[in-house]
Amino acid sequence: MFDVRRLRVLDEVVRCGSLSAAATSLSYTTSAISQQVSALERELGVPLLVRGPMGARPTPAGTELLAHAGAILTAVSAAERAVAAFAPGGSSGVRVASFASAAAMILPRALMRFRTAFPGVPVELITADPDDGVALLGDGKADLALITEVPGERPLYPEVVAMPVYEDEFYVVLPQRHRFAGAADVPLTALAREQWIISSATGRCPDTRVFRGACRRAGFVPTVAFRSEDYATVQGMVGAGMGVSLVPSLAVSATREDVAIRRVAGRRPARRIALATATTPAPGSPLAAFAGLIRTEGTRLRDQERLQHC
Numbered sequence: 001m002f003d004v005r006r007l008r009v010l011d012e013v014v015r016c017g018s019l020s021a022a023a024t025s026l027s028y029t030t031s032a033i034s035q036q037v038s039a040l041e042r043e044l045g046v047p048l049l050v051r052g053p054m055g056a057r058p059t060p061a062g063t064e065l066l067a068h069a070g071a072i073l074t075a076v077s078a079a080e081r082a083v084a085a086f087a088p089g090g091s092s093g094v095r096v097a098s099f100a101s102a103a104a105m106i107l108p109r110a111l112m113r114f115r116t117a118f119p120g121v122p123v124e125l126i127t128a129d130p131d132d133g134v135a136l137l138g139d140g141k142a143d144l145a146l147i148t149e150v151p152g153e154r155p156l157y158p159e160v161v162a163m164p165v166y167e168d169e170f171y172v173v174l175p176q177r178h179r180f181a182g183a184a185d186v187p188l189t190a191l192a193r194e195q196w197i198i199s200s201a202t203g204r205c206p207d208t209r210v211f212r213g214a215c216r217r218a219g220f221v222p223t224v225a226f227r228s229e230d231y232a233t234v235q236g237m238v239g240a241g242m243g244v245s246l247v248p249s250l251a252v253s254a255t256r257e258d259v260a261i262r263r264v265a266g267r268r269p270a271r272r273i274a275l276a277t278a279t280t281p282a283p284g285s286p287l288a289a290f291a292g293l294i295r296t297e298g299t300r301l302r303d304q305e306r307l308q309h310c
Contacts, residue, residue: 001043002040002043002044003039003040003043004072004073004076005036006036006037006039006040006043007040007065007069007072007073008073009022009026009028009033009036009037009040010036010037010040010048010049010058010062010065010066010069011066011069011073012025012026013033013037013049013056014049014056014057014058014062014066017055017056017057018055018056019033019034019037019051019056020033021055037049044061044065046059046061047059047061047062048061048062048065049062070138073140074138074139074140074278075279093121093122093123093124094114094121094122094123094124094143094144094286094287094290095123095124095126095136095141095142095143095144096123096124096125096126096142096143096144096145096146096290097126097127097128097132097133097136097137097142097144097145097146098125098126098127098128098133098145098146099127099128099129099130099133099146099148100127101231101248101250101251102146102250102273103125103127103146104250105250105301106146106165106166106250106273106294106297106298106301107125107146107294107297109297109300110290110293110294110296110297111123111125113293114286114289114290114293117289117293118286118289121286123290126141126142128142128145130145130146130147130148130156130157130206133145133146133147133276134147134157134159134160134276137160137276137277137278138159138278140278143277143278143287144275144276144277144287144290144291144294145160145275145276145277146165146273146274146275146276146294147160147162147273147274147275147276148168148206148207148271148272148273148274149162149206149271149272149274150206150209150210150213150271150272151167151270151271151272153209156206157276160276160277160278161276161277161278161279161280162274162275162276163274163275163276163277163291163295164272164273164274164275164295164298165272165273165274165275165294165295165297165298166250166272166273166298166301166302167270167271167272167273167302168248168249168250168270168271168272168273169248169249169263169268169269169270169305170210170211170214170246170247170248170249170264170268170269170270170271171246171247171248171249171252171261171262171263171264172186172188172191172244172245172246172261172262172263172264173234173235173238173244173245173246173247173252173259173260173261174186174238174244174259174260174262175238175239175240175241175244175258175259175260176239176257176258176259176260177241178244178260180260180262181260181262182260183262184262184263185262185263185264185265185266186262186263186264186265187218187264187265187266188214188215188217188218188220188264188265188266189218189219189220191244192215192218192219192220192222193223194222194223194243194244195223195224195225195242195243195244196211196222196223196224196225196243196244196245197224197225197226197227197228197234197237197238197242197243197244197245198211198222198224198226198227198234198245198246199227199228199229199230199231199234199247206271206272207248207271210246210269210270210271211246211269213269214246214264214267214269217267225242225243226242226243231247231248231251231252232251234247235247235252235256235259236256238259239256239258239259240258246264246269247261248270248271249305250273273298275291275294275295277291
């Protein structure tokens with residue numbers, strides 16, 4: 001068994017390209033860095049670095065070891081944080097990464113209840129889209145991340161533990177003077193020849209996949225006139241009469257006066273909001289408690305939506 005702290009040192013040497021640069025980065029002396037790497041080589045019984053006047057580079061054994069470094073260091077960090085939650089004095093905190101609409105509609109009540117239950121545990125909110133949130137989990141820079149998925153499809157992020165939170169229905173967004181603005185439900189087939197404004201240019205984005213899947217089931221390929229990563233901008237373009245759109249319910253809470261929000265007739269498209277963690281939270285830990293509160297808030301939103309449409 002080798003000392004994981006020395007693996008961090010080796011990783012930094014290779015990242016920086018030299019012992020001296022790694023020493024500066026880690027606030028060590030160059031001699032201390034060299035001693036740590038040498039000790040790791042003795043523990044493993046193989047040379048890990050080739051040292052030279054131009055710097056340091058990994059040997060084949062060093063390259064192989066570093067291929068596992070990210071997973072090892074992430075697991076150690078997660079274990080340290082999970083155990084720290086049970087130590088006297090409580091946890092070092094919970095870091096949650098979330099995209100904007102989920103942060104606005106799902107997190108506030110969960111955060112309020114968490115602060116009441118764990119007044120000594122700080123919470124840091126990091127604004128991040130799902131891709132970035134999952135990357136933060138992998139780097140050990142976030143403990144929870146809110147992500148989006150397409151119900152019925154294979155997971156987009158198989159490397160994380162994902163727990164469902166909320167089925168976020170998509171609504172048709174129309175200009176106020178549109179011929180279907182007064183309808184209760186709008187069939188997508190009736191909008192087949194419209195100009196569409198969507199939220200992303202990439203097919204990887206779950207929102208785009210939900211939209212295109214809904215159009216495909218309705219029997220048409222949409223004509224996309226504009227794209228914007230911001231749903232407020234999408235609604236502004238619709239309000240100006242530049243097209244129509246499908247927008248998830250979490251993003252249409254602040255309805256503009258120049259647009260009409262209507263449900264889709266028939267099968268209603270939806271994305272799944274899920275809560276992702278690097279590993280399953282330890283039972284009884286603040287992390288597990290916060291995850292539970294977020295899922296409870298998703299249930300509350302679902303029940304509220306059902307009452308509105310009764």
